[in-house]
Amino acid sequence: VEKELERYHNYPYQRISLQIAEEVIGMEESPVAAxxxxxxxxxxxxxxxxxxGRAEALVSAGNTGAVVAITTLHLGLLPGVERAGIAIVIPxxxxxxxxxxxxxxxxxxxxxxxxxxxxxxxxxxxxxxREKPRIGLLNIGEEESKGTNFVKETFSFFKSRNGxxxxxxxxxEGRDIxxxxxxxxxxxxxxxxxxxKVAESLGETITEMLRxxxxxxxxxxxxxxxxxxxxxxxxxxxxxxxxxxAPLLGxxxxxxxxxxxxxAKAIKNAIRVAKEFGGxxxxxxxxxxLKKC
Amino acid sequence: VEKELERYHNYPYQRISLQIAEEVIGMEESPVAAxxxxxxxxxxxxxxxxxxGRAEALVSAGNTGAVVAITTLHLGLLPGVERAGIAIVIPxxxxxxxxxxxxxxxxxxxxxxxxxxxxxxxxxxxxxxREKPRIGLLNIGEEESKGTNFVKETFSFFKSRNGxxxxxxxxxEGRDIxxxxxxxxxxxxxxxxxxxKVAESLGETITEMLRxxxxxxxxxxxxxxxxxxxxxxxxxxxxxxxxxxAPLLGxxxxxxxxxxxxxAKAIKNAIRVAKEFGGxxxxxxxxxxLKKC
Numbered sequence: 001v002e003k004e005l006e007r008y009h010n011y012p013y014q015r016i017s018l019q020i021a022e023e024v025i026g027m028e029e030s031p032v033a034a035x036x037x038x039x040x041x042x043x044x045x046x047x048x049x050x051x052x053g054r055a056e057a058l059v060s061a062g063n064t065g066a067v068v069a070i071t072t073l074h075l076g077l078l079p080g081v082e083r084a085g086i087a088i089v090i091p092x093x094x095x096x097x098x099x100x101x102x103x104x105x106x107x108x109x110x111x112x113x114x115x116x117x118x119x120x121x122x123x124x125x126x127x128x129x130r131e132k133p134r135i136g137l138l139n140i141g142e143e144e145s146k147g148t149n150f151v152k153e154t155f156s157f158f159k160s161r162n163g164x165x166x167x168x169x170x171x172x173e174g175r176d177i178x179x180x181x182x183x184x185x186x187x188x189x190x191x192x193x194x195x196x197k198v199a200e201s202l203g204e205t206i207t208e209m210l211r212x213x214x215x216x217x218x219x220x221x222x223x224x225x226x227x228x229x230x231x232x233x234x235x236x237x238x239x240x241x242x243x244x245x246a247p248l249l250g251x252x253x254x255x256x257x258x259x260x261x262x263x264a265k266a267i268k269n270a271i272r273v274a275k276e277f278g279g280x281x282x283x284x285x286x287x288x289x290l291k292k293c
Numbered sequence: 294v295e296k297e298l299e300r301y302h303n304y305p306y307q308r309i310s311l312q313i314a315e316e317v318i319g320m321e322e323s324p325v326a327a328x329x330x331x332x333x334x335x336x337x338x339x340x341x342x343x344x345x346g347r348a349e350a351l352v353s354a355g356n357t358g359a360v361v362a363i364t365t366l367h368l369g370l371l372p373g374v375e376r377a378g379i380a381i382v383i384p385x386x387x388x389x390x391x392x393x394x395x396x397x398x399x400x401x402x403x404x405x406x407x408x409x410x411x412x413x414x415x416x417x418x419x420x421x422x423r424e425k426p427r428i429g430l431l432n433i434g435e436e437e438s439k440g441t442n443f444v445k446e447t448f449s450f451f452k453s454r455n456g457x458x459x460x461x462x463x464x465x466e467g468r469d470i471x472x473x474x475x476x477x478x479x480x481x482x483x484x485x486x487x488x489x490k491v492a493e494s495l496g497e498t499i500t501e502m503l504r505x506x507x508x509x510x511x512x513x514x515x516x517x518x519x520x521x522x523x524x525x526x527x528x529x530x531x532x533x534x535x536x537x538x539a540p541l542l543g544x545x546x547x548x549x550x551x552x553x554x555x556x557a558k559a560i561k562n563a564i565r566v567a568k569e570f571g572g573x574x575x576x577x578x579x580x581x582x583l584k585k586c
Contacts, residue, residue, distance in 0.1 A: 028436050106441050107441060173487075174486070175493060194431065197467030199495055203499065209386070
């Protein structure tokens with residue numbers, strides 16, 4: 001790695017310190033097993049640096065389950081938080097929207113989702129600059145009679161505990177997410193993860209279909225070039241790497257989870273998100289907000 | 294309605310017979326309540342016609358829960374079928390793919406999903422012309438250790454009951470659906486419904502983003518016209534109304550569920566799907582396939 005860095009003559013060597021991490025937690029490994037067996041994984045080594053006060057944030061494109069398990073166990077959760085949740089900002093037809101949880105907690109209780117909503121509210125206010133962010137609970141219909149028992153219990157929990165804490169607008173449907181009808185979508189990590197991956201791949205599928213349509217040799221070169229630039233803008237709107245990593249909300253320290261297939265730009269943006277997160281003191285605000293529940 | 298029909302001079306009046314249905318089941322109504330109170334809804338009247346042998350198929354763009362409840366109760370399920378499931382064909386980067394269930398059964402048991410897979414296989418073979426259709430179980434990762442308890446139990450159920458019945462390829466992720474990695478996706482109706490609605494709205498969102506990009510006044514009129522035609526092709530690829538309605542698989546008779554916001558073309562295509570369904574004798578084949586389990 002040192003040799004590779006030396007190729008970049010002007011890299012800020014004072015600001016980069018290399019750490020040895022001799023083990024790798026594979027993307028397919030069980031997080032719990034990895035947690036026990038691999039003490040020298042890059043995730044564990046980074047978390048140790050934070051524990052020792054030598055680093056302030058973790059940015060990882062590694063095994064998500066392992067990141068969640070190691071940070072929860074070794075850094076701890078914020079006072080009052082029962083479970084950490086992964087929040088991701090996605091583009092919509094209107095303003096970007098925050099979805100929580102997209103994979104940290106696949107068997108949540110209603111309390112967990114309520115706490116996710118509180119954390120999402122704080123994040124949306126501070127990072128996305130939203131006033132009274134609208135919070136929706138993802139379901140298959142907007143009527144109170146619809147949905148699984150878990151979703152109905154969660155809805156009742158929100159109603160009973162909310163008071164004036166959240167601008168809770170009730171159930172929303174899958175179609176409301178990308179229409180930009182809410183600022184924050186709350187759901188369990190199983191559904192959230194599937195929604196995220198479906199959206200990602202459908203975005204790629206559509207731009208690929210479009211590329212095929214446009215490459216049918218009917219346009220002149222100059223027009224094709226113009227079109228390419230328009231397509232680039234569109235792709236940028238849909239490109240998750242532009243939005244950087246997904247913060248793991250609820251942990252004591254700053255933890256940003258990047259896509260396993262992150263490009264250099266995505267990693268850069270994930271580091272930017274970590275910096276913004278620190279600057280806004282979101283964690284303190286989350287703790288304050290949770291005290292009011 | 295008669296007056297409206299008379300405006301179309303050449304309509305095939307011998308082939309259209311009007312039936313009186315004095316009640317409406319609203320889209321927001323609870324299916325069970327509607328089932329009991331409204332004996333003269335269009336859904337109930339149509340189902341009665343099928344029961345009396347005067348009609349062979351139901352096509353409805355009405356309240357989905359009510360359609361599922363009324364057909365299950367009054368027409369019955371096929372021998373061996375425990376629950377009906379809604380199957381929908383969606384476009385992918387490769388060939389169209391069938392997803393079952395997208396909303397009939399939000400609290401399924403593993404057996405229900407296994408039966409859905411059998412029904413999907415028969416449908417994919419006969420309607421989509423696939424040989425040995427690849428069946429995937431929707432999860433948040435491909436490794437056996439991942440997923441909710443329900444998904445893991447379903448996976449074990451598939452492994453123990455399958456034998457050589459299905460070309461079961463195991464877990465698939467959200468990103469595999471639109472990449473076209475499988476012929477049939479099996480999931481519970483809660484997740485399936487959300488996936489469907491997310492995909493639908495994201496398709497609309499992306500084409501709208503694109504329209505905005507392309508209408509920035511930088512192209513000549515002739516180029517714009519060419520582009521519009523290309524966009525039309527793309528939209529057609531993504532337009533669910535082109536694929537017609539979604540068959541409710543497992544019921545004794547033919548039942549096609551159309552989108553609540555169906556256009557005339559979507560209804561036409563839903564009727565086409567009903568006709569194809571009848572011609573292929575899918576129900577008999579489903580019964581035969583289930584006998585082998």
